[in-house]
Amino acid sequence: MRAIQVTEFGGPEVLVLAEVPRPQPGPDDVLIAVERAGINYADTHQAENSYLAGSSLPMIPGGEVVGRAADGRRVVALVDGGGYAEYAVASERQTFAVPDGVDDLSALALLVQGATAWLLLSHTTRLQAGESVVVHAAAGGVGTLAVQLARRLGAGRVIATASSAHKRELAVSLGADTAIDAASENLTEAIREANGGRRVDVILDMTGGRTTDQSVAALAPFGRLAFYGMASRRSPTPIAPASLLSHSTSISGMWLPHAFGVPGLMPHVMEELFALVADGSLRVIAGGEYPLAEARRAHEDLRSRRTSGKLLLDPTR
Incomplete structure (x- = not known):
């Protein structure tokens, strides 16, 4: 072959x-x-x-x-x-x-990227209705789905980041309240400004490096950052446990293969996502x-x- x-x-x-x-x-x-x-x-x-x-x-x-x-x-x-x-x-x-009503493109997008977005929001960060959420790389495979799912889960404000004006427009068309330049010199301040001057509750980060460093600094008390990749190929600055204590923040990681080891979890996630695509509620x-x-x-x-x-x-x- x-x-x-x-x-x-x-x-x-x-x-x-x-x-x-x-x-x-x-x-x-x-x-x-x-x-x-x-x-x-x-x-x-x-x-x-x-x-x-x-x-x-x-x-x-x-x-x-x-x-x-x-x-x-x-x-x-x-x-x-x-x-x-x-x-x-x-x-x-x-x-x-x-299932019928789900094309090849959607099936593939849901298996890894859709499931990743769903688990990050529902399990890893446990996003609550009314909370603010930042989706980095919002025009990517995970990001485009995470923006839509965050809105569906009742996020109070969805803030997207992306590297071009076209990508930021795409994120807004999918439900983000606003989108900011991922290359902003002071990303911490840009995130806070996008949230009306307030720190944010949840951040989904797959970039690493300075993006992670400046995102952590934008978290509100009891805010959560979920780290699920390192596209920049640059490690973030190590975080001292005392700094988490002083700001009451949480940093967690998520790797999708672990979800397949939890009995019944992935069948449930896929059933939910397939249904959303089939009825037009989720767009790939x-x-x-x-x-x-x-x-x-x-x-x-x-x-x-x-x-x-x-x-x-x-x-x-």
Whole structure:
């Protein structure tokens, strides 16, 4: 089969189209003929071996696919690598039937990015009605869904950050009350100004570096920051426990694979998200579709912040 194979760790240049053997499913696995593979920022870390879970070579990147199982079911699945290919193998417990009314784009966006946004708001930060929430990278896959879900959960004020005027306009069109430049020199002050001069209750952060540092400083007493990625590839300044005490703030982390280990959690999350898309309450933003052979270009576009919404690979091209 055709697949993107990585034989040395590095940037987008290590993504090479190759002919490789078709994977063989185990007794508890599902073999999926891939119709579309999702592209996530985590894939760029996987290719350079900077992801939370280490990688080994040779490797086929990609953590999510939608397609047909051998029994004819239309399914979306989280895979342990191997998604950038014509066929992939997934554990049955990480595979979900896609209901009518949910297209491939939406199914893939909900599995990782939608579930991440839902869990960050409902479980990690426990957003309460009336609270203010900041969504960093609000035009991205997680961000576009988090803005909508925060509004649906009753957030009092949704503040988006994004790197361009076009992306900020997109965030506002999805329900953000206002959007600010992610590159603001004093992001702490910009966040407070966007919240009427007040500190904020909840911040969703996948950037790291100065963004995290200045976001922590914008938290109100009992405010919560959820850290779920480090797109800048720069670590935030270490936080002393005493500083959390003095401001009554909480900093937490969330990694989606852990949710699959909680009995019944992911089936519940997916059922909720599928229903919202099917009835038109939740909108997935198409960010672009690339032929399998152009996976390198997809990663280049993603890393350079030229994209918005959900990116797909088409293994038939």
